[in-house]
Amino acid sequence: MILIQILISIGIVIGFTYLLPAPDTNSILFLATGAPTIILIFTGLVILPQQVGTAKSDGYMEFMRTWPVNRGVILGADTTIWLIITLPGIIISSIIAHLMFSPGYDISWTVIPALLMIALTSIGVGYGFSYLLSPTASLALSQVIVFGALMFSPVNFPLERLPEWLQALHQALPIYSMAEVMRASLAASTFEATAGNYINLLIWCVLGYGGAIIILNRK
Structure with missing residues (x-):
């Protein structure tokens, strides 16, 4: 899993430069700071829902409801495992990107809380819709997300390039x-995240985990 995440991250930085006729430092920095976000999106919003869908089809979710354990503890344990799997890949891939391209990282003290907040939001939302929807619908939505994240989300390019709607x-x-939060933590002298970005993530994180716990508590 970690190797796959590293390859995806490096692949984004290398592969997307071929779409640019003359990639400059700013373009490389945008790709390098966007790649960790893509990894977290893939993990929390694509891979995790697929695994939850498989577990639901196998009856594991119904079995889990019989455990005499608080549902929040179950989600917390699962989240910790996903964090352990994901964060090393981001760190290693960022180091490799720095050695290969020297994109101009300016790492802020906010990088650790930013990584955790983004990861928790991604994982929380992934749990939320994968527990809410059927396995088939969850799989379909995860495929839409991975396509949209790569092609139509302002992760590897500025928001202003998209239509207003x-x-x-x-x-x-x-x-x-x-x-935005990831970029501001990895290149603090170039990018800046607003308070609205952090509030947005907090709201989605609470909605995701809150919804998942409510669904798990259903008898």
């Missing part, structure tokens, strides 16, 4: 805020 949509959805 899509800009407004991303202001409400969490992916744009994830990218």
Whole structure:
């Protein structure tokens, strides 16, 4: 899993430069600071829902409801495992990107809380819709998310390049805020995240985990 995440991150930085006729330092920095967000999106909003869908189909979710354990503890334990799996890949891939491209990282003290907040939001939202929807619907939505994150989300390019209606949509959805918070923590002298970005992530994180706990508590 970690190797796959590293390859995805490096692949984004390398592969997307081929779409640019003359990639400059700013373009490389945008891709390098966007790649960790893509990893977290893939993990929390694509891979996790697919695994939850499989577990639901196998009856594991019904079995889990019989445990005499608080549902929040169950989600907390699962989240810790996903964090352990995901964070090393982001760190290693960022180091490799720095050695290969020297994009101009300016790492802020906010990088650790930013990584945790983005990861928790992504994982929380992934739990929320994968527990709410059927396995088939959850799989379909995860595929839409991975396509949209790569092609139509302002993670690897500025928000201003999108149509106005899509800009407004991303202001409400969490992916744009994830990218902004990540960028501001990895290149603090170049990018800045607003308080609204952090509030957006907090709201989606609470909605995701709160919804998942409510669904797990259903008899």
